Structure formats: C-alpha cells, structure tokens
Amino acid sequence: MKYLRVLLIAVLATSGVAACGGEDPAEGTGAPGAAVSTAPAPKDVLLKAVQTLDTASFNFTIKQAGMSGGGRVDAKTKAALVELSGKVEGQTISLAYTVIAPDVWLKADLGAAANKQLSITKTKWMHIDTTKVEDKTQLPIDTEGNPAIGTAGMLQGASDVKQADATHFSGVVDVTATESLVAPDAELVKKVGDKAKAVPFTATIDEQGRLTALKLDGTGIDPGLTVDLVISGFDSVKAITKPAGAVNAPAALYAMFATA
Numbered sequence: 385m386k387y388l389r390v391l392l393i394a395v396l397a398t399s400g401v402a403a404c405g406g407e408d409p410a411e412g413t414g415a416p417g418a419a420v421s422t423a424p425a426p427k428d429v430l431l432k433a434v435q436t437l438d439t440a441s442f443n444f445t446i447k448q449a450g451m452s453g454g455g456r457v458d459a460k461t462k463a464a465l466v467e468l469s470g471k472v473e474g475q476t477i478s479l480a481y482t483v484i485a486p487d488v489w490l491k492a493d494l495g496a497a498a499n500k501q502l503s504i505t506k507t508k509w510m511h512i513d514t515t516k517v518e519d520k521t522q523l524p525i526d527t528e529g530n531p532a533i534g535t536a537g538m539l540q541g542a543s544d545v546k547q548a549d550a551t552h553f554s555g556v557v558d559v560t561a562t563e564s565l566v567a568p569d570a571e572l573v574k575k576v577g578d579k580a581k582a583v584p585f586t587a588t589i590d591e592q593g594r595l596t597a598l599k600l601d602g603t604g605i606d607p608g609l610t611v612d613l614v615i616s617g618f619d620s621v622k623a624i625t626k627p628a629g630a631v632n633a634p635a636a637l638y639a640m641f642a643t644a
C-alpha cells in the first residue's frame with residue numbers, strides 16, 4: 385500500500401534556492417579593487433527554474449514505474465487537476481484529483497474488489513474532508529491547503545549538476561532524500577540500496593528560466609526509478625472547475641490516508 389500511497393501523493397516541498405556566488409576581484413582590468421559578478425552555479429540555476437513553478441500556471445505529463453498521466457495547475461486560482469493510471473502489482477488502477485483550495489476531490493478506480501471494499505463508485509467524484517486526514521502529505525496539497533504536485537522536491541537531492549548550455553542540465557539525484565513524486569517505495573529502495581542515491585537525470589529550462597522537462601534515467605539501476613516529466617502551456621491552461629455531481633467520500637476510504 386505504501387507504493388500506492390506514493391502514487392496518490394503529489395506533494396511539493398519547495399526547496400530554497402541558494403544565493404549566487406559573490407564577487408571576485410577583477411583580473412587584468414587595470415583597476416585595483418574592481419569586481420565582477422560570478423555566474424550562478426548550475427544547480428542554483430536549475431533550482432530557481434523549478435521554483436518558478438510555484439507561481440505559474442501550466443500543463444504537465446508524467447510517466448513513472450508503470451503509471452502515466454498528467455494534468456494542469458493554476459497558481460492564480462490555487463487550483464489543480466492531477467490524473468494517473470496504470471498498473472500496481474498487476475492491478476489496473478486510475479486516480480484523479482481536483483483541488484480548488486481548500487477543497488479536494490478524488491475519483492478512483494482501484495479494481496472491482498478494492499472499489500467494493502472502500503465503497504467507491506469509479507465514475508463518481510468524492511469530496512475529501514481534509515480534517516479527517518491525519519497525514520495530509522498523502523494529498524496533492526501543501527500545509528495550507530494549496531495544490532502541490534511534486535516538482536521542486538524532485539531535485540532537492542541533486543548533485544554533480546552540469547550545465548551543457550543555456551537550457552540543458554544533467555547530474556545525479558538522491559531519490560531517497562525527497563517525499564516528492566520521484567520518491568520510490570521502501571521495497572525498491574531496499575532492492576537497489578545506495579544506487580538510489582545517485583540516479584542520473586537531465587533537465588531542460590526555457591528562455592524565461594522555467595523548468596520544462598525533467599527525466600530521471602533509472603534504466604541502469606532499476607526501471608522503477610525512471611521518471612519522465614514534461615511541462616508546457618505556461619499561463620494558458622484550461623480553467624479548473626468543481627466536479628459536478630460529487631458525493632462525500634465514504635468513511636472506508638479514509639483508511640487509505642492514515643486517519644486518526
């Protein structure tokens with residue numbers, strides 16, 4: 385169930401961006417004491433590009449470990465739509481979240497048996513009472529109830545970051561150091577060991593310094609560590625609206641969110 389809950393999570397813990405390097409004395413200028421600013425480190429540039437997503441509106445697609453999906457985020461209206469589908473332990477599932485802060489809705493199909501056990505109607509949106517959710521990191525929201533979809537947290541453990549040109553980056557990332565969408569489940573971490581602490585990645589930013597693509601390549605370690613995220617349509621996303629015909633989430637469903 386932990387792996388399923390990780391897929392349910394779309395949490396983002398915004399990472400701070402380190403300050404750029406200071407000033408070094410100029411060389412060969414003939415002006416003692418003159419200074420020139422140094423270029424920011426590649427990792428700082430990349431983290432800043434990720435941080436811009438906090439205030440942007442955009443569409444996204446994501447593929448990870450047998451699951452794929454996407455959605456859209458509108459920071460201005462504090463709203464998001466997240467959809468995922470695929471197989472977990474051989475079972476085909478689909479999950480969709482709508483967030484219009486502070487409200488959260490879920491539509492899920494976890495297979496006939498699980499749907500029956502949890503009293504889920506797969507075609508119905510369910511309103512989640514977040515006061516009944518003990519661990520709110522299991523929802524695609526931050527601590528204030530705003531939508532959060534697991535982007536900046538992906539690169540909190542990045543190291544050896546190199547910048548090939550103005551828009552392309554590479555490096556490795558410790559996927560055990562984050563609770564974002566790239567965080568693998570405990571069984572996979574146990575299986576691959578310390579290799580999960582250095583998964584190769586490539587990233588792309590646009591001319592305005594915004595993250596547009598992030599790929600973690602786990603093929604040389606374990607396919608379960610591979611993630612492919614694409615971001616597009618900045619400031620031109622379709623409006624996110626309250627789901628029609630939503631019902632209150634059944635009591636049985638809250639067990640998935642570790643309720644008190």
